[in-house]
Amino acid sequence: MNNSSQNIARKDMVNKDAADDDLFSITPRHPDSRLEVGWLFLYHKLPPDQWFGADYAYKTSGWIKVHTNIRKRQRILLQISTAYQSGEFDWSEYRSQMLKRVSMHILKLHQHHGVEDAGFFPEFIAMYPKLAPAFEILGCDHERLDALLDELQEQNDLLARSEIEDKALAEQLHQTLVDATDLLSQHLTDEEDLVIPILGLRQG
Numbered sequence: 001m002n003n004s005s006q007n008i009a010r011k012d013m014v015n016k017d018a019a020d021d022d023l024f025s026i027t028p029r030h031p032d033s034r035l036e037v038g039w040l041f042l043y044h045k046l047p048p049d050q051w052f053g054a055d056y057a058y059k060t061s062g063w064i065k066v067h068t069n070i071r072k073r074q075r076i077l078l079q080i081s082t083a084y085q086s087g088e089f090d091w092s093e094y095r096s097q098m099l100k101r102v103s104m105h106i107l108k109l110h111q112h113h114g115v116e117d118a119g120f121f122p123e124f125i126a127m128y129p130k131l132a133p134a135f136e137i138l139g140c141d142h143e144r145l146d147a148l149l150d151e152l153q154e155q156n157d158l159l160a161r162s163e164i165e166d167k168a169l170a171e172q173l174h175q176t177l178v179d180a181t182d183l184l185s186q187h188l189t190d191e192e193d194l195v196i197p198i199l200g201l202r203q204g
């Protein structure tokens with residue numbers, strides 16, 4: 001190898017190292033993500049800035065849309081609760097806004113988790129067995145969320161029977177919503193980082 005081809009080879013190597021560094025500097029999006037580096041090989045192949053690219057959007061957008069709707073319903077519930085806590089809504093406005101939305105939100109979340117636990121997650125684990133521990137974390141999140149949703153349903157049932165203002169109940173319900181919002185935010189984001197690249201990169 002002459003001098004100039006050695007230089008080119010050296011340059012290629014440096015460029016390749018820089019590209020590898022770039023690849024591994026792509027970190028999961030949630031600040032408290034539980035996803036380990038060893039589970040991110042697909043995330044590095046299909047990072048979030050490519051999820052909506054022409055080659056992938058038709059495979060990825062359905063899942064993201066479901067999550068967008070979950071986040072939106074959760075955000076609206078928290079906004080209603082915050083409006084009551086800050087005195088913007090009176091008891092009757094708060095009840096009428098809250099009651100009709102909570103049950104629907106809970107129902108939709110249970111349906112979504114059911115489809116994931118019984119269908120998608122086992123299918124993804126069969127495709128990538130090394131991701132099994134990551135899906136186990138997501139499955140545990142579903143159980144923790146179920147417990148919070150049971151609490152929320154009980155509080156909503158009490159709210160339905162409480163025509164007289166019950167500030168303590170509203171405060172408990174608010175706390176449940178805050179806890180569910182935190183857990184959902186972490187869960188949905190970790191799940192997307194894991195699942196969206198699987199969907200985008202699979203054939204068919």
Ligand SMILES: [Fe+2]
Nearest residue numbers: 113116138191
């Ligand atoms: Fe999930």
Ligand SMILES: [Fe+2]
Nearest residue numbers: 067112116191
């Ligand atoms: Fe999900």
